[in-house]
Amino acid sequence: MSKFRLSLFMVLSLLCFIGGVDSAMAQGKVKKDLFKAKSPKIQYVRPDTTILIKYDEFPDDQSDADKSIFFNPKKELSIVSEDTSELDLGEQHIVEMSEEVLVDSTWIRIAGYYAIWDTRNINPYRMDGRQLKDTVDIKLYDPRSNRNYKMPLVETPVTSHFGSRGGRWHYGTDIDLNTGDSIFAAFDGVIRINKWDGGGYGNYIVVRHYNGLETLYGHMSRPIAQVGQFVKAGDIIGLGGSTGRSSGPHLHYEVRYQGNPIDPENMYNFPGYLLKGESLTITSALFNYYNRAKSSSSGGRRTSYHTVRSGDTLSGIGKKYGVSASQIAKLNGISTRTTLKVGRKLRIR
Structure with a gap:
């Protein structure tokens, strides 16, 4: 009987030990997964x-x-x-x-x-952002919840700011790059638009973010992320270029709240390659530029020109701007077979 009791005791002890390990592992798993x-x-x-x-x-x-x-x-x-x-x-x-x-x-x-x-x-x-009555506090990033941010490019030298430019309003910040440079998602989110706009943004992507903002990335040589795809801050969503209405390789970067553009430099210190803070306060005052923007853009159809570069053809220029080669030829009084001289300015619209 003593041997039986000893064996029973050993079995019960072993079961208790195994149960304790399972419990500890379970607790560890809960701690590990907590707030995942x-x-x-x-x-x-x-x-x-x-x-x-x-x-x-x-x-x-x-x-x-x-x-x-x-x-x-x-x-x-x-x-x-x-x-x-x-x-x-x-x-x-x-x-x-x-x-x-x-x-x-x-x-x-x-x-x-x-x-x-x-x-x-x-x-x-x-x-309409001008009608916003409440103050909205946007949490831009929160490392404790694994919500991070990433600058859209490895380097962010600004070439054009948000505001009036050339008789029209510029709703983003232009950042210099080389064709083929990686473009990164600014925050966690989902791709809402991946589209071609020949007369403006060229190849562009819009990302809706968990924090309520949306960001737009224009003039890409090649968009990579697809509509409906979830991305984390820092994921590559496309490659830089000069597609659409662009005078050279750069990233046109916009930040929007419910469709209303916000000056990115309210959020970013571009020379310092960082955000100005963990949060952004949105009020109607951020959109007071609307009346000035509308008046600067209401002067009628804008005339656009393209400076011919080495290797340019009428069909290639037309594809870049979303117009036909014959239309460019007609506007400039030339034939579609005319040899283009480098440095010549061609009217596009």
């Missing part, structure tokens, strides 16, 4: 209303850059149910975005909001 962030979930929901509003449009080029300031609905919101495969079809949806964290092996929803999801229009939102 889950990628935002996109879920289609049916809205109560689909109210469309009128919009103003600048009498200028029909590029995305020129018509992005005001809400420009192409049709009534098309609502589908639980079908993320339609994210890249270019339709407008109202979607529910939800944020979750893993606590004790269970995903807990910590935040949710409704927003329009549109893969074609830069500004599909029904919001």
Whole structure:
């Protein structure tokens, strides 16, 4: 009997030891997984209303850059149910975005909001920043929650600032680069637009971020990230170039809140290669430039010129600006077969 009791004691001790290890491992797992962030979930929901509003449009080029300031609905919101495969079809949806964290092996929803999801229009939102009544505090990054930030380029020498430029308003900051340089996502988010705009942004991408901001990256030689793709701050989303309405290789970088452009230099110290702070306070005062922007852009159609470089052809120039070679030839009183002289200025529009 004593041997039996000893054996039983050893078995029970072994079971208790194993149970203790499992418990410790479980506790360790809970600690390790605590507040582990889950990628935002996109879920289609049916809205109560689909109210469309009128919009103003600048009498200028029909590029995305020129018509992005005001809400420009192409049709009534098309609502589908639980079908993320339609994210890249270019339709407008109202979607529910939800944020979750893993606590004790269970995903807990910590935040949710409704927003329009549109893969074609830069500004599909029904919001005028000048009418903003509340103060909105945007958390730009939070290392404790594994929410980081990244400058859009390895180096950020500014070549053109936000504001009036050449009789029109420039809604972003231009940063110098070499063709083929890597362009990085500024914050965690999801790709909303990957599109070509021959008369403006060229190849460009718009990223919707978890913190409520959106960033736009224009004139890429090659966009890499695809619509609906989740990206982390610092992920490569494209390569630098000079596509669209561009006089040379650079990144046109915009920051927007619900479609309203914000001067990036309110957030960034570009020479210092860093953000000015962990958060950004948004008030209606940030958008007081709107009236000046509209007046500077309402003088009628703008005349555009291109300076011929070595290797340029009319068809190549036309493709760059989204116009036909015959149109360029007609505007300049030349034939489509004319040999182009380096340094000559050609009228594009």
